[in-house]
Ligand SMILES: Nc1nc2c(ncn2[C@@H]2O[C@H](COP(=O)(O)OP(=O)(O)OP(=O)(O)O)[C@@H](O)[C@H]2O)c(=O)[nH]1
């Protein structure tokens with residue numbers, strides 16, 4: 001069994017600060033969550049943790065750090081993560097769902113072919129920014145493209161934060177260029193459409209020995225079982241979060257991220273004569289002027305507009321759901337108070 005130190009597992013000052021006086025906390029990093037079963041890695045090895053009353057597994061994500069009781073293996077509390085990737089939960093109820101925590105780098109994977117799509121990249125860049133992760137655009141299938149550099153230029157033009165690498169993901173030598181992003185204790189997660197090479201990159205970065213093969217743990221009955229692992233060790237000493245939820249991400253509550261990725265347009269819009277300028281036909285519109293002068297690509301404006309509308313829709317429906325839940329609660333409370341009152345009178 002491989003033993004990892006806290007630093008190997010990604011522990012840092014950010015978490016130590018949350019432990020107050022405790023200098024050697026019993027802390028574990030979550031590697032998998034399956035209904036009420038939480039698997040984790042601590043410097044003493046893999047373990048299965050249980051949630052205390054009042055904490056549901058929905059409030060935890062792969063990558064989270066938790067403090068736990070070494071005797072009962074019950075989680076004491078979740079440490080506030082330095083980054084959190086969320087998405088709009090499926091279904092009609094608008095809720096956000098936690099997908100992964102403490103991710104240093106969001107690897108945004110696309111290929112040097114027709115999969116390359118500026119709008120999608122901007123959406124993921126906004127997501128990385130609102131989650132608090134560094135974005136790294138990975139342009140695979142460079143070996144099959146005539147001019148991979150052109151894709152790299154288009155990608156880096158999207159945001160001052162965008163770093164892009166072109167590569168042949170099937171070549172382990174080329175993948176080793178990424179090791180600096182997943183060095184000791186660093187965590188990466190990959191997003192991107194189907195077929196762009198996420199599995200190829202994951203396999204390449206984690207090497208042939210899959211962690212699922214060599215880590216065993218005790219289940220509740222004391223038997224040894226092997227469970228699917230979502231926090232995978234990379235050969236360069238870091239971690240890759242690969243959960244089903246990571247694979248299909250939408251945008252929720254990403255308005256900060258959008259402002260950052262589209263900082264150029266937001267700055268222009270701030271200079272429009274009217275606060276509520278729609279950048280269509282108003283006089284004194286700085287955005288229109290930038291389009292007319294060729295400074296701003298009208299397609300980029302369209303994508304910004306679309307992303308903002310989508311984000312507004314998601315955020316509004318989240319607020320609406322909360323408001324509805326509040327008024328329902330009030331109704332129930334009112335109902336039970338009335339029932340009590342009635343019983344008292346009877
Ligand atoms: N030539 C070449 N082929 C690649 C590259 N990256 C991925 N492929 C191939 O593309 C196909 C799809 O790659 P996957 O790694 O399965 O893609 P994925 O993103 O995991 O796809 P999903 O599992 O559907 O999400 C495989 O046949 C890979 O071998 C690359 O950089 N160059």
Ligand SMILES: [Zn+2]
Nearest residue numbers: 272277279285
């Ligand atoms: Zn305007």
